[in-house]
Amino acid sequence: MKKNMRNDYNGGKKLSMKQSILWNSWGSMFYLGCQWLLTILVVRISGVDNAGLLSLAMSVSNIWYSLAVYGMRNFQVSDTNEKYSNGLYISSRIFTGSAALFGCIIYTLVLSYSSEQKLCIIIYFVYKLSEALFDVFAGIYQKMWRLDYVGKSLTIRGVLTLGTFSAALFLSGNLVITLLIMTVCCLLSVCLYDIHFAGKITNIRICWDKKKIKELLIECFPLVVYTMLSTAIGTIPRLFIERYLGNYKLGIYGSVATPTLIIQMGATYIFNPFVTLFAERYHQKNKKGFLNALFLCSASVAGLAVAGVIGGKLLGKWGLGLLLGEEVAAHSDLLIPLILCTVLTAFAWLLCGVLTAIRDFKGLVAGNAAAVAVSYFSSVIMVKRYDMQGGSVALALATIVEIIFLALCLARCVHENFAVKGQVED
Structure with a gap:
């Protein structure tokens, strides 16, 4: 054993x-x-x-x-x-x-x-x-x-x-x-x-243990709803690109977008280990420790954003040409908007991770549901109007709505949890 x-x-x-x-x-x-x-x-x-x-x-x-x-x-x-x-x-x-x-x-x-x-x-x-x-x-x-x-x-x-x-x-x-x-x-x-x-x-x-598995799945059900909604936010614009513009342009868009994921995922790899820490400090009512961790994670996302935009401006077209060929590099104008979208998504994921740690599942689901609605209706309009660039516009609009909603939910939870006597300051 x-x-x-x-x-x-x-x-x-x-x-x-x-x-x-x-x-x-x-x-x-x-x-x-x-x-x-x-x-x-x-x-x-x-x-x-x-x-x-x-x-x-x-x-x-x-x-x-x-x-x-x-x-x-x-x-x-x-x-x-x-x-x-x-x-x-x-x-x-x-x-x-x-x-x-x-x-x-x-x-x-x-x-x-x-x-x-x-x-x-x-x-x-x-x-x-x-x-x-x-x-x-x-x-x-x-x-x-x-x-x-x-x-x-x-x-x-x-x-x-x-x-x-x-x-x-x-x-x-x-x-x-x-x-x-x-x-x-x-x-x-x-x-x-x-x-x-x-x-x-x-x-x-x-x-x-079927009873315990059922209990776990029921408790986490809001999280699977959130996860599917979160994934749909970024997937919907691509599906409309494939539907309206064809497989070829989806291939171009996806190829240009791939390097930008390094920024988005790099940010999550930095703040993911903090999720356990967020839960501990929130339940210990350690306000200073909680906010310090949140600030550190937010600063990391911001730092990667600046580095990504500068790198994209200086090396974008050359890098795409070197790695993917001139056929893809000809669409380098897609790169900077996609970098901005990935930065917004990374920050939204940070807020989602924090809300999960403090168990605000209602805010998590509501914020992502609102973003999916914006992603869908924006994609219908923007992809037709702005071609491949419209996919990035739709994604950016949806993610901004998500961030605002999640930030308001987090602010409410933080205020309610720490606005009591006996909180730990250090």
């Missing part, structure tokens, strides 16, 4: 906040870089049409991925009282992942996609399921303050993803076969690395 979680934790190696951020940032940025290189390689090896096909598979899969992860990561790592066991989080992820796979298959078969599009979407989603399974183990590592395992696991996944994708696409020239090989390798990575090492530091025995 595995060692008890608390016994192993007390006698084991707990990383500092600095070490945790460094390991998490390294692994996450490396993995993101490998994901980014996929979109470059697909253009270089097999052309813009296949890039559009991959972009479509990613866009559709991301919606169902939201159901698979059930918005549970921030809830899991902020469950500081251990209301639910590690095994319960794992079993619930198996359940939600299976449900999401079924939904994705039905959705894909019903819509009028080509056979190749359908196969790419379904296979890529299975690849995303390996990511969803890794995510629950990453949550276990984070609660144990062992983000070194997360960094190492993401490095392995990145090498496998990039290596198998590039080799298979070069040798076969077939995107379906390429995605299938990549998916199998990444599933093996979770089984051979994450399950093994998580089991060495804590108890991960799967718990099939």
Whole structure:
């Protein structure tokens, strides 16, 4: 039998906040870089049409991925009282992942996609399921303050993803076969690395207590609604670009957008380790510590925003030409608006993480629902009027609405929680 979680934790190696951020940032940025290189390689090896096909598979899969992860990561790592066991989080992820796979298959078969599009979407989603399974183990590592395992696991996944994708696409020239090989390798990575090492530091025995699983899923239901809404905010403009402008222009738009994700995800990799800290300081009524952490995270997002805009201005067209070719670089005017959109999204994600940690699920869902409505109606108008640039305009408008709504909800919660006697100031 595995060692008890608390016994192993007390006698084991707990990383500092600095070490945790460094390991998490390294692994996450490396993995993101490998994901980014996929979109470059697909253009270089097999052309813009296949890039559009991959972009479509990613866009559709991301919606169902939201159901698979059930918005549970921030809830899991902020469950500081251990209301639910590690095994319960794992079993619930198996359940939600299976449900999401079924939904994705039905959705894909019903819509009028080509056979190749359908196969790419379904296979890529299975690849995303390996990511969803890794995510629950990453949550276990984070609660144990062992983000070194997360960094190492993401490095392995990145090498496998990039290596198998590039080799298979070069040798076969077939995107379906390429995605299938990549998916199998990444599933093996979770089984051979994450399950093994998580089991060495804590108890991960799967718990099939139906009553507790149901209780967990009901409690987290607002989070899956929020996650699906949050994903839809950015996906809707792309779906309208594909519908109104075609697969080719979606491929161009997606290719230009890919480098900007480094800014967005880089910000989240910095502030994600703080989610547990937000929960602890909020419930301890440590106002100063809570606000200091929020300021530090906000400053990190702002710093990345400035660096991203300057980098885009100075190196944007040259970088796109070098990495993606002149065909994509000809649309470098899309880059700066997309950088601004990713910065806005990163800040919105920060606010969402904080609201999850303090359990304001109503504000979380309402803010994202408002943003989805704005994204939909703006996309209908803006994509027709401004072509590909309209997708960025619609996304920016939706995200600004989301940020305002979430900030108001956070301000209300902070005022109510800390406006009592006995709060901790230090």
